[in-house]
Amino acid sequence: MTVIAVAVLLLLVAVGVVLIHRLNGQHDERIAAFHYSDVLPGIGRRPRRRRRPAVDGSVPARPAATAAADDIDFGPTVSSRGRRVMALLRDRKTYRERIMQALYQAAESNRLLGVDGAKLRTDLGVPEQDMAAACMYLAGEGWIVVDWGRGNTPAMITLTHQGIRQMETEEEGRG
Numbered sequence: 001m002t003v004i005a006v007a008v009l010l011l012l013v014a015v016g017v018v019l020i021h022r023l024n025g026q027h028d029e030r031i032a033a034f035h036y037s038d039v040l041p042g043i044g045r046r047p048r049r050r051r052r053p054a055v056d057g058s059v060p061a062r063p064a065a066t067a068a069a070d071d072i073d074f075g076p077t078v079s080s081r082g083r084r085v086m087a088l089l090r091d092r093k094t095y096r097e098r099i100m101q102a103l104y105q106a107a108e109s110n111r112l113l114g115v116d117g118a119k120l121r122t123d124l125g126v127p128e129q130d131m132a133a134a135c136m137y138l139a140g141e142g143w144i145v146v147d148w149g150r151g152n153t154p155a156m157i158t159l160t161h162q163g164i165r166q167m168e169t170e171e172e173g174r175g
Contacts, residue, residue, distance in 0.1 A: 095126050096134045103144060103159040104167040114147070117154030128153060138163070 102124060106115050121131045135154045138144045143163030149155030159167075 092130065092134065092137075095124070095130050096138060098124050098126070099131075099134055099138065099157075100143065100159075100163065100167060103157060104164065107159045107164060114145075114156040114158035117146070117149065117157050120157060121154075141166075 099120065102120055103115055106113075117131070117135070121128065126134070131154060132152050135144065135146045135157060139146050141162075143160055143166055145158045145160055146154045147156040
């Protein structure tokens with residue numbers, strides 16, 4: 001009896017080792033696909049621009065209150081590694097509004113079906129990375145439901161009841 005119990009225990013340990021090994025392999029693939037060590041856009045310190053010299057050394061080029069604004073670089077749209085940096089805040093808001101408006105217009109004609117994510121991205125001219133970020137935000141608010149495709153891209157996007165109510169509220173506020 002004890003020999004059987006020991007054999008079962010060893011078998012369970014072996015299954016556990018294999019399972020952990022497979023999970024570690026999946027985790028390694030995920031790390032290779034998403035570069036966690038890269039600086040996230042909008043987070044952390046931005047590179048400083050050099051301050052422009054004043055026209056006259058005794059007179060500052062800008063008032064002291066706004067001189068610090070020269071140190072802020074809202075950055076290029078392409079990083080030093082050649083990757084596209086995500087959009088600025090106003091661009092992200094614009095993308096979210098345009099996505100919601102397009103989904104609302106599609107929902108007016110047919111409330112049951114969603115919109116193809118790739119087609120919507122192409123129609124609106126939204127970069128892929130910004131489209132994914134906007135969809136994650138809108139889904140987090142509960143305004144849309146996203147079926148995700150390969151590479152963290154939205155495959156199908158559907159406006160929720162909350163999203164329709166949000167758009168109707170905004171429409172009433174405008175009109």
